[in-house]
Amino acid sequence: MATTAIPTETTPRTAAWPRALMAIGRVALGLIFLYAAYAKFHFNGGWHFGDYQFFFAMAIDSYNMLPLNAVVLLARFLPILEAVLGALLVSGLGLRWAASITSALLLVFIGAMTRALILHIQIKCGCFGNDEPLTIWTLLRDSSLLVLALAVTIGAFLLKKRQGTVSS
Amino acid sequence: MKSLAVRHIAFLTLAAVSVAVPAAFAKQQAKPAAPAAAKSSTAPANPNFVKAIGNPSAPITMEVFGDFQCPACRGFFETSVKQVIDDYVIPGKVYLVHRDFPLDMHPYARQAARLANAAAEYGKFEAMERALYDHQDDWSAKGNIEEVMAAYFPASEFKKFQTFQSHHMSEINASIERDRAMGNQRNVNQTPTVYITARGKTEALPGGGVDYKLLKSYFDYLLRQ
Numbered sequence: 056m057a058t059t060a061i062p063t064e065t066t067p068r069t070a071a072w073p074r075a076l077m078a079i080g081r082v083a084l085g086l087i088f089l090y091a092a093y094a095k096f097h098f099n100g101g102w103h104f105g106d107y108q109f110f111f112a113m114a115i116d117s118y119n120m121l122p123l124n125a126v127v128l129l130a131r132f133l134p135i136l137e138a139v140l141g142a143l144l145v146s147g148l149g150l151r152w153a154a155s156i157t158s159a160l161l162l163v164f165i166g167a168m169t170r171a172l173i174l175h176i177q178i179k180c181g182c183f184g185n186d187e188p189l190t191i192w193t194l195l196r197d198s199s200l201l202v203l204a205l206a207v208t209i210g211a212f213l214l215k216k217r218q219g220t221v222s223s
Numbered sequence: 224m225k226s227l228a229v230r231h232i233a234f235l236t237l238a239a240v241s242v243a244v245p246a247a248f249a250k251q252q253a254k255p256a257a258p259a260a261a262k263s264s265t266a267p268a269n270p271n272f273v274k275a276i277g278n279p280s281a282p283i284t285m286e287v288f289g290d291f292q293c294p295a296c297r298g299f300f301e302t303s304v305k306q307v308i309d310d311y312v313i314p315g316k317v318y319l320v321h322r323d324f325p326l327d328m329h330p331y332a333r334q335a336a337r338l339a340n341a342a343a344e345y346g347k348f349e350a351m352e353r354a355l356y357d358h359q360d361d362w363s364a365k366g367n368i369e370e371v372m373a374a375y376f377p378a379s380e381f382k383k384f385q386t387f388q389s390h391h392m393s394e395i396n397a398s399i400e401r402d403r404a405m406g407n408q409r410n411v412n413q414t415p416t417v418y419i420t421a422r423g424k425t426e427a428l429p430g431g432g433v434d435y436k437l438l439k440s441y442f443d444y445l446l447r448q
Contacts, residue, residue: 099426109441113429116437123436177413181431188412 077210084203085144086158092138094184107134114181118167124167136160144207151215154208161201168194247276264272271339272398273320274321274348277312284420288322288406291336291355292329292363296415299432300356304436308349311442321352323402324414333399336440338368347380419446 061131096107102198103110112130115121140160164182171178171189180189187193285307289296295310304319313316323340325332335355342351354375355368373381388395406416409427417428419441 073348106441106444109437109444110426110429114438116434117429117431123434126427127440178431181429186410195413 072213073210079208080203080207080210081144081147081150083155084154084200084207085146086142087140087200088137088144088157091143091183092134092141093137095134095137098184098186111181116177117176117178117181118171119176120167120170137151150211151205151208154211157171158201158208160198161204165194165197165201248444272343272395273321274339274343274352275321276349277318278315279318281312281315281318282421283311283317283442284320285317286322286418286420288324288402288411288416288418290324290326290329290332290414290416291339291352292332292359293326293414294359294375295413295432297356297359298408299415300352302439303433303435307438307442310439316446317442321348322406323399324406324411324413325399326414326415329363331363332365333367334368335362337392337395338372338384338387340398341384341391344387344391345380345383346375347384350376362423400405419445422448 061092061111062073073124096103098110108127108130111134112126116126117121137160138158140153143149144157168180172191172194176189178189180187180193182193191200272440287299287304291378307317308319312319321339323336327334328348331428339348339351339355342348351372354372355362358371362368369381369385376384409416409418413430415432416430417433419426419428422445
């Protein structure tokens with residue numbers, strides 16, 4: 056006969072609020088990433104599915120960090136990756152992977168921005184389209200996104216662990 | 224009697240006609256010619272001071288809002304624009320237009336722009352642009368633009384630029400301000416800022432100049448459409 060786990064004094068009670076907070080966090084992060092992807096495909100008043108990679112490559116290249124081949128490759132695939140990550144975060148599918156990759160990506164972005172600011176390179180951020188200048192406020196904003204992403208990542212792993220504990 | 228009267232009338236008529244016709248003709252010749260331009264009798268032939276290189280009918284137009292004293296503009300010119308001129312402008316694929324956008328932080332930028340505008344009047348904009356950027360270091364510290372630039376043009380030609388500049392200062396300044404107003408309307412906030420127009424659509428490139436290879440790939444994509 057199957058038994059169901061009954062919460063007792065020795066088994067942890069799964070509260071609702073952490074899950075609710077996680078859902079809010081991952082959906083917010085996901086929507087931001089979806090918007091970032093959208094801004095790279097839709098700018099100057101129109102869609103640029105055929106030539107978005109040229110403009111994004113010019114924005115990436117302005118950081119003066121990568122060889123041209125890497126710039127071109129990144130420009131082509133990063134907006135697509137952002138869209139996929141955004142969708143996964145919003146839907147909650149593959150959350151640990153999506154949140155981990157999002158955190159790693161944000162860490163790389165912040166590193167690049169910090170370097171550009173230290174070197175006083177006057178460029179556009181390239182985060183949400185071509186028009187946003189890179190400033191200390193851009194850095195602070197993306198840093199807060201990193202904190203959110205890390206919280207979602209840690210929360211995703213903890214929740215998975217808790218699910219594993221309850222079901223075992 | 225009758226024939227005498229007729230002869231008198233004929234004579235008077237002939238006299239009247241021979242006086243009236245030359246008088247009318249003389250009056251027409253003495254009428255002053257209508258002025259060619261309302262501004263001045265030596266109005267510039269290129270009143271909009273178009274500073275452009277290449278064929279206006281080229282499929283792609285590249286507008287560069289630039290400041291001749293800006294180091295980033297010089298870098299963009301030396302590493303990208305020169306190659307664009309060789310590979311795309313001369314073959315008639317790109318029409319390159321310079322728009323003056325002198326920044327307030329560069330005290331000699333306007334002076335350089337005025338000289339470039341004067342050179343454009345004589346079809347020498349490209350040569351002046353090259354000279355200004357190639358030798359930016361020589362003039363940007365002290366502002367001795369004319370002294371430096373004079374070495375790169377024949378004396379008679381440079382004298383024409385200087386004379387034109389002094390006689391048309393207000394028109395040249397107005398042209399620079401028109402370009403600046405256009406840039407402000409498009410929210411240009413740094414130099415160089417580049418706009419590409421092709422197939423009726425104008426796109427703003429990320430500001431600060433673009434690597435030539437990326438520009439090339441974008442031009443090749445546009446030309447394939």
